[in-house]
């Protein structure tokens with residue numbers, strides 16, 4: 320895959336105009352969800368290059384990151400005359416960039432796309448690195464392709480309308496980046512007041528966080544090795560998220576935060592991660608994210624979800640563990656007993 324251009328923008332109009340200019344196209348399509356259509360499109364209104372754009376608006380939230388919405392986007396592209404030389408702009412959170420990226424990557428075998436992430440989660444994680452896709456059969460991101468956006472334009476101006484829960488959801492992926500990258504970054508994230516964020520500080524932290532992801536993705540775009548570090552917390556996290564989808568859906572970042580609690584327990588027991596850092600992180604997660612109630616009766620279903628993790632090889636469940644902050648151990652397996660102990664640690 321080609322290197323991806325990630326622009327930290329301070330002037331969304333200028334940056335978008337030059338990004339569109341750099342990408343020759345016949346027709347232009349803009350994909351947004353109902354919320355970003357209301358709250359984010361006005362911030363790019365009036366741009367000359369968008370005058371002739373065709374708009375596709377989808378229903379929001381992860382429960383719509385599915386085949387029906389994907390088919391809707393493909394149909395709209397077809398009806399509005401998209402060709403292989405058309406360009407799509409995804410403006411939204413990770414739901415829009417994942418689904419839009421996949422729609423663009425598969426329509427007529429692939430048209431170019433630009434991501435404009437509008438949530439903290441999409442800015443620091445989802446919009447970068449070319450993982451696109453949809454949920455399927457109750458499983459997270461079960462269908463998708465790796466394919467980079469032509470460019471990613473990160474402008475924190477969009478964060479002004481984000482609610483507390485979605486700020487925290489994105490912050491969980493930043494915490495993950497801190498844990499896999501360095502003690503310094505982990506400590507800074509643990510000490511920052513995300514409930515009353517200073518947006519200038521946050522802007523700098525977003526740039527650092529996305530740089531952690533970008534560097535890893537450039538080394539291993541197709542997740543054959545070190546990219547598995549970016550999946551820390553997700554073996555259990557995606558199981559929690561899929562499980563919650565059958566009852567009361569939770570935000571992706573919350574699921575990852577809860578998943579990191581269980582996986583930090585495995586880090587301590589299997590990789591000698593410092594116990595004090597684990598407890599500090601667990602306390603941080605409990606105090607900001609609360610808890611998802613699970614009981615022993617749910618363990619079997621959670622375990623079954625983990626058997627579908629994309630990192631698995633044969634019938635072994637694959638984890639990324641840490642020996643310390645920044646000390647990444649990929650391809651760690653755990654048997655069922657270890658996993659149930661980790662769920663016990665999470666639940667009690």
Ligand SMILES: NC(=O)c1ccc[n+]([C@@H]2O[C@H](COP(=O)([O-])OP(=O)(O)OC[C@H]3O[C@@H](n4cnc5c(N)ncnc54)[C@H](O)[C@@H]3O)[C@@H](O)[C@H]2O)c1
Pocket residue numbers: 352353354355358359379380381384411412413414415417437438439440441444445446447448449450451459460477478479480481482485488489492571572
């Ligand atoms: N591809 C990847 O590498 C990657 C990485 C992490 C997460 N993800 C995926 O990303 C998705 C989660 O993304 P998300 O957390 O951005 O959720 P989301 O896209 O569902 O957005 C969350 C909510 O915020 C609204 N919203 C978006 N921007 C807004 C704004 N500026 N102001 C007000 N409201 C706004 C949305 O309409 C939605 O209701 C999940 O599907 C997850 O699996 C993908």
Ligand SMILES: O=C(O)C(=O)C[C@@H](O)[C@H](O)[C@H](O)COP(=O)(O)O
Pocket residue numbers: 444448450459460492542546549550553629
């Ligand atoms: O970019 C990556 O690689 C990640 O794993 C980032 C994760 O935060 C993200 O949730 C990703 O979509 C998970 O991918 P999956 O392959 O486990 O579905």
Ligand SMILES: [Zn+2]
Pocket residue numbers: 444492553571575
């Ligand atoms: Zn994630």
